[in-house]
Amino acid sequence: MVTTQVPLDDIWRWLSDVPDPEIPVISVVDLGIVRDVQWDGDTLRVTVTPTYSGCPATAVIDMEIEAALRAKGIEHVTLKRQIAPPWTTDWLSDAGRAKLEAYGIAPPRPAGGPARCPRCHATTVERISQFGSTPCKAQWRCKDCLEPFDYFKCI
Amino acid sequence: MGDSTLVLGQRLSAWCGHAPALEEDIALANIALDLIGQTQLWLGLAGQREGKDRDADTLAFHRDAWDFRNLLLVEQPNRDFGVTMMRQFLFDTWHLEALRALTHHTDADISAIAQKAVKEVTYHRERSTDTVIALGDGTEESHARMQSALDRLWPYVGEMFEADADDLTDMAALRPAFDAHLAATLSAATLTQPSSDFAHLGGKTGVRHTEHLGHMLATMQVLPRSYPDAKW
Incomplete structure (x- = not known):
């Protein structure tokens, strides 16, 4: 064949x-x-x-x-x-990170929290919960525009 | 490892739609999901090593209470949110230390599962620790409930460090790290660690489960047992 x-x-x-x-x-x-x-x-x-x-x-x-x-x-x-080595958010491509933010999901950062609000880009943000609508996301809120948003959490 | 994550995952699933706030509901469901996922890895490996053609589902749904090797702590009923969160905190604190030790296991499959799970459980422990502190150091009512939850669950702590021949790592060696995290958290939560060392034993060895496990398994296993070939 x-x-x-x-x-x-x-x-x-x-x-x-x-x-x-x-x-x-x-x-x-x-x-x-x-x-x-x-x-x-x-x-x-x-x-x-x-x-x-x-x-x-x-x-x-x-x-x-x-x-x-x-x-x-x-x-x-x-x-x-394949589970080893375990998946890490470091493997998310740069293009993927940009697309996430444009979609309204703050991309992961090693610092452990979003750099800015994906909607208004203000940097004053606070965590609502370490868990969100899917296992990979946490819930955060912008203290400027007051909108809640998803953060793709670092693992 | 797999039986404890399965039993606790099933217990937490019962909160779905009932937790006191939406964020708590979502968090508990997500943690349950992580634990059930880890169960599939642990029981999948166990079935493979056993070589009797039993997969993770067969091990989860077609064994009776006396064949389960989970910690007594995780089979304790949810009761109120305070008891659920205290149980979670005590388990997470042990679980994270156990997984950290297992990442160095000489068996590559065991180490791989631990490396995967340790990332998830780091978030579990962070959250249950924060919640125990917030509720312990909260109102008079929440403080009283958390102290009562700790007093109720304390006799199930000792079993986590009880050594037996089937352990994948030296469980007694995890105690100092557990005690350090516990002491720091309880202090911040203004809670008092019970002084008694008494520990109920028999869950991990399967010799003497509490009466709660059988009831939970009856609910969890009824569908695949009543309709053995059911697919959905």
């Missing part, structure tokens, strides 16, 4: 069009959860690392990656879950 191995650059490009199901403005590649893509004969092996161990989006992400690759004509896809 003749098999065509699509160049890996194309695969990465296709994957960068697969949105995160909870935060659709960033892709699974922006999020840094696609760790590796390799051909093994006619099978494409994709290694994915979960953000939070109980994140319900993980199963949806796996399905969407597989569906996107099949839609491009790749017949044999296997997904491998």
Whole structure:
């Protein structure tokens, strides 16, 4: 049987069009959860690392990656879950960070809190709760425009 | 490790839609989710090592109370929000120290799970510590409830440091770090650490669970037991 191995650059490009199901403005590649893509004969092996161990989006992400690759004509896809080294917000791409802020979610910072309000850009912000609408987010509030906002928390 | 995270994850899930404030509701549901996720990793590995074709779901839903190896602390009922948060604080304080030790485990799979979980549990402990301080050093009513929660749960603390042959790390060695965080938190919370060393034992070994576990498992396991091939 003749098999065509699509160049890996194309695969990465296709994957960068697969949105995160909870935060659709960033892709699974922006999020840094696609760790590796390799051909093994006619099978494409994709290694994915979960953000939070109980994140319900993980199963949806796996399905969407597989569906996107099949839609491009790749017949044999296997997904491998890899938990070590554990996912860190350091793997979020710069493009992803900018897209998050434009969407209204303050991007993560090692300092442990948002730099500024994603809406009005004021720097006087306070934490409401370390937990938010998804496992990866915390709730903060701008003391200037008084709007609450999501902060993508650092792990 | 997996049974304790499973039982506590199930306990916390019961707060979903009932917590005293929206932020608390969301936080408890998120922590429950993290713990259930960690359970899938621990029980998944346990099933794989056992080699009897049992996956994480089989271990969670098709074992009876006497086969569970969780700490007695986590099977204690939620009662009021104060008891729930004190239970969480005591567990998180131990859990974080246990996971930190397990990140150095010689078994790569155990170390990998611990490295993943330690990041999540760092947030859990930060939050439960802040809450215990806020409620302990809060109103007369909240202070009284937190002291009563601590007094009620204290006899379940000793088991966390009781060594037994199945431990993945030296649990007794975690006590000094636990005691240091506990003392600093209780002091800030104006709460008094009970003086008795008495400890109920038997959860981690499965020898003597409290009566609460069976009731909780009955609710948790009824669907997969009544409809063994159910899919959703």
